[in-house]
Amino acid sequence: MEDNKCVNFLQWVLPKLNMRWRGFRKVRQQVCKRIDRRIFELGLSDIESYRNYLTENLKEWEILDHFCRITISCFYRDRMVFDYFSAEVLPVLVNSVVEKNDTVIRVWSVGCASGEEPYTIALLWHNLMRQKFPNLRLEIIATDIDPIVIKRAKEACYKHSSLRNLPVEWLTHAFDQQRDIYSLKQSIKEYVLFLNLDIRKETPSGLFHIILCRNLAFTYFDLKLQRSVLEKIYDKLETGGVLISGTHEKIPDDDIAFITWVEHMPIFQKV
Numbered sequence: 001m002e003d004n005k006c007v008n009f010l011q012w013v014l015p016k017l018n019m020r021w022r023g024f025r026k027v028r029q030q031v032c033k034r035i036d037r038r039i040f041e042l043g044l045s046d047i048e049s050y051r052n053y054l055t056e057n058l059k060e061w062e063i064l065d066h067f068c069r070i071t072i073s074c075f076y077r078d079r080m081v082f083d084y085f086s087a088e089v090l091p092v093l094v095n096s097v098v099e100k101n102d103t104v105i106r107v108w109s110v111g112c113a114s115g116e117e118p119y120t121i122a123l124l125w126h127n128l129m130r131q132k133f134p135n136l137r138l139e140i141i142a143t144d145i146d147p148i149v150i151k152r153a154k155e156a157c158y159k160h161s162s163l164r165n166l167p168v169e170w171l172t173h174a175f176d177q178q179r180d181i182y183s184l185k186q187s188i189k190e191y192v193l194f195l196n197l198d199i200r201k202e203t204p205s206g207l208f209h210i211i212l213c214r215n216l217a218f219t220y221f222d223l224k225l226q227r228s229v230l231e232k233i234y235d236k237l238e239t240g241g242v243l244i245s246g247t248h249e250k251i252p253d254d255d256i257a258f259i260t261w262v263e264h265m266p267i268f269q270k271v
């Protein structure tokens with residue numbers, strides 16, 4: 001599909017799916033390739049006939065919604081955020097959990113893709129905190145709408161390109177390598193429970209001390225949907241808990257009571 005046709009089509013269709021064009025600008029070719037394949041599969045001639053097809057077949061909107069899922073991720077994505085988080089934020093949260101005589105620190109990764117993000121948190125804990133707090137347990141719930149990425153996350157086998165940001169010693173201790181595939185060890189996999197959930201409709205049960213919602217809602221969703229997701233996140237956070245968003249994202253600054261942890265870090269505390 002020619003680029004201008006792809007742009008026109010996405011600008012027409014995304015608002016109807018409560019998504020925003022701005023988020024898709026850089027990844028538009030990925031979405032349009034999927035649409036091209038669909039046009040071919042349906043035996044249609046071009047994007048115009050696909051538009052007509054959409055108007056006549058309401059079920060097709062669900063398929064189009066699937067095409068708009070971007071599943072790119074990697075371990076230790078935005079290193080500076082994880083470094084700051086583990087040095088400055090996690091110790092404070094852990095101490096507040098200990099002070100309350102709680103024994104579990106609970107994390108939710110929203111839109112976890114193939115597990116790179118929740119396993120990064122598991123690795124941070126395993127390597128930096130576990131021995132200092134032997135009486136504390138880390139529990140991570142990781143959710144994604146896409147059952148295929150959830151399956152991959154549970155398998156936890158990666159190419160080196162997904163792992164390149166990890167400290168070398170973590171890579172050698174936490175993974176078994178066979179040719180070019182790195183399989184995460186059971187001792188790290190055990191921290192994470194994966195669930196197939198759509199954040200627009202449902203949330204996991206319980207409250208969390210840390211919620212990561214990065215490179216999903218605040219990039220791809222329209223403002224109304226962003227607000228609704230932010231409200232859900234707020235309700236699922238313990239008071240004093242933190243939301244971590246993506247580095248290039250701006251969370252809607254309505255009157256929900258979050259404060260920025262520190263300037264220039266996408267870390268927000270529920271007060």
Ligand SMILES: C[S@@+](CC[C@H](N)C(=O)[O-])C[C@H]1O[C@@H](n2cnc3c(N)ncnc32)[C@H](O)[C@@H]1O
Pocket residue numbers: 069070071072073074077110111112113114116117143144145146149197198199200213214215216246
């Ligand atoms: C770009 S990835 C981000 C992965 C990870 N959070 C990161 O920042 O590296 C976005 C993920 O969100 C998932 N996703 C898209 N729409 C979703 C929805 N409505 N509910 C839950 N997950 C969704 C996609 O399947 C994809 O795996």
